[in-house]
Amino acid sequence: MDDRKIQIFLDSMLPLLKAGVAFTIPLAVVSFILGLLLAVLTALIRLSPWTLPKLIARFYVWIIRGTPLLVQLFIIFYGLPAVGIILDPFIAATIGFTLSVGAYSSEIVRAAILSIHKGQWEAAFSVGMTRGQALRRVILPQAARVSVPPLSNSFISLVKDTSLAATITYVEIFKTAQQITATTYEPLLLYCEAALFYLLFCSVLSVLQNHLEKRLDRYSAR
Amino acid sequence: MIEIRDLHKSFGPLQVLKGVDLTVEHGKVLVIIGPSGSGKTTLLRCFNLLEQPDQGSLALADLKLNFTASGKIPQRSILALRQRTGMVFQSYNLFPHMTALGNVMEGQVTVQKRPKEEARKRGMELLAKVGLADKVDAYPHQLSGGQQQRVAIARAMAVEPEVLLFDEPTSALDPELVGEVLKVIKQLAAEGMTMVIVTHEMKFAADVADQIILMDDGVILEQGTPAEVLEHTTNPRALQFLNRISGEDI
Numbered sequence: 001m002d003d004r005k006i007q008i009f010l011d012s013m014l015p016l017l018k019a020g021v022a023f024t025i026p027l028a029v030v031s032f033i034l035g036l037l038l039a040v041l042t043a044l045i046r047l048s049p050w051t052l053p054k055l056i057a058r059f060y061v062w063i064i065r066g067t068p069l070l071v072q073l074f075i076i077f078y079g080l081p082a083v084g085i086i087l088d089p090f091i092a093a094t095i096g097f098t099l100s101v102g103a104y105s106s107e108i109v110r111a112a113i114l115s116i117h118k119g120q121w122e123a124a125f126s127v128g129m130t131r132g133q134a135l136r137r138v139i140l141p142q143a144a145r146v147s148v149p150p151l152s153n154s155f156i157s158l159v160k161d162t163s164l165a166a167t168i169t170y171v172e173i174f175k176t177a178q179q180i181t182a183t184t185y186e187p188l189l190l191y192c193e194a195a196l197f198y199l200l201f202c203s204v205l206s207v208l209q210n211h212l213e214k215r216l217d218r219y220s221a222r
Numbered sequence: 223m224i225e226i227r228d229l230h231k232s233f234g235p236l237q238v239l240k241g242v243d244l245t246v247e248h249g250k251v252l253v254i255i256g257p258s259g260s261g262k263t264t265l266l267r268c269f270n271l272l273e274q275p276d277q278g279s280l281a282l283a284d285l286k287l288n289f290t291a292s293g294k295i296p297q298r299s300i301l302a303l304r305q306r307t308g309m310v311f312q313s314y315n316l317f318p319h320m321t322a323l324g325n326v327m328e329g330q331v332t333v334q335k336r337p338k339e340e341a342r343k344r345g346m347e348l349l350a351k352v353g354l355a356d357k358v359d360a361y362p363h364q365l366s367g368g369q370q371q372r373v374a375i376a377r378a379m380a381v382e383p384e385v386l387l388f389d390e391p392t393s394a395l396d397p398e399l400v401g402e403v404l405k406v407i408k409q410l411a412a413e414g415m416t417m418v419i420v421t422h423e424m425k426f427a428a429d430v431a432d433q434i435i436l437m438d439d440g441v442i443l444e445q446g447t448p449a450e451v452l453e454h455t456t457n458p459r460a461l462q463f464l465n466r467i468s469g470e471d472i
């Protein structure tokens with residue numbers, strides 16, 4: 001590596017870090033939280049006895065899982081203006097990623113709820129709880145523990161997937177790397193540097209996941 | 223206190239209860255025995271509507287419910303019945319994410335809306351009563367089976383039920399742990415708790431029961447005092463069951 005490259009590498013660090021902290025992370029965090037709420041709602045509807053809402057929930061999961069995320073983002077950002085809905089890139093990306101997390105994670109949440117032994121429901125019912133109380137106090141806390149590893153996986157995937165938002169003009173890490181490449185003509189260097197930042201963020205998340213699992217493990221022998 | 227009339231229950235084509243009538247008097251202990259698959263668990267679960275009967279009626283004091291195959295029991299009645307009964311399961315079913323005290327407080331706080339402090343106080347008293355004053359902060363996985371089952375009894379008692387239901391409370395336990403659980407149940411009986419107990423422990427049954435029911439194939443084969451059912455029955459099927467059980471047990 002010559003001095004010029006080293007200089008470009010160092011000069012790019014701050015812009016990339018800023019893009020990560022100010023754009024990639026907020027997009028990932030907001031989408032994940034909203035997506036998780038949507039996932040729990042979808043899972044609960046799919047486990048409910050209501051026929052029509054169940055059908056709608058299944059339809060939603062089917063559409064989102066059966067079409068590429070990139071295409072969904074393009075529909076939301078470039079397609080919707082044709083019907084008069086113009087969204088800012090952050091909002092468009094948040095909608096796209098929230099819908100995606102909601103669909104995929106609803107399967108995780110549903111499986112986690114189903115994995116809780118039915119004796120837990122019965123014990124809750126036997127002290128007089130309603131379904132809602134049993135769910136809130138007994139089932140979901142246990143399901144949450146079961147779903148931490150797969151949901152952490154989803155979150156890490158999401159952090160990487162946010163790079164797709166570059167295609168709808170959202171200036172996150174990858175878009176920033178593209179912009180710097182355009183002026184420095186060092187694609188190999190810049191894209192590797194961008195990759196390093198994703199690796200850094202995802203590694204931090206893995207550590208946090210371990211901590212969370214340990215904390216939640218205080219009540220189980222596993 | 224509890225009156226069950228003409229109770230029927232099927233799972234699909236399988237008729238499990240074929241017309242059961244029984245009465246439990248206030249402060250008395252009813253023990254249900256019978257061969258595997260005879261419908262004991264199903265009958266017990268009808269007491270708090272974990273299974274909904276297809277036909278017949280159930281009355282707990284002033285709360286009267288009639289069952290039909292199509293008729294839905296109002297949610298309000300189901301909840302009322304469950305708040306007035308407590309159940310102890312064969313596999314304990316403690317809430318694993320709560321401490322022993324948390325388990326005993328849960329129904330009081332969530333269902334009965336008692337203030338936390340009051341629930342804690344009652345929880346401590348109950349755990350002391352079942353001999354676990356030193357385990358209030360332990361999680362279920364840190365307790366032995368016998369200790370877990372005693373927490374489960376305290377949990378069931380916490381909401382002040384009018385009747386306690388036990389489904390083979392000791393059959394998941396190592397033999398050396400059975401005694402500590404039976405002792406607690408006997409103590410409750412001595413204090414005048416109304417109880418319905420499904421068990422295979424015949425000596426315990428003879429000891430604790432005011433009345434014994436012997437179920438077979440979805441009907442009551444024999445019913446009476448322990449002496450009447452265990453010693454003086456002349457019903458051949460009942461004798462067959464009792465002989466087999468005593469061969470295993472004693």
Ligand SMILES: Nc1ncnc2c1ncn2[C@@H]1O[C@H](COP(=O)(O)OP(=O)(O)OP(=O)(O)O)[C@@H](O)[C@H]1O
Nearest residue numbers: 233234236238256257258259260261262263264265
């Ligand atoms: N949810 C269910 N669905 C279908 N069949 C069931 C269900 N619950 C119980 N049964 C059947 O009903 C019959 C009676 O079961 P039950 O559990 O009441 O018997 P039991 O007398 O408690 O037996 P055990 O002594 O083995 O516990 C059995 O044939 C059982 O397979």
Ligand SMILES: [Mg+2]
Nearest residue numbers: 262263264390
């Ligand atoms: Mg049984």
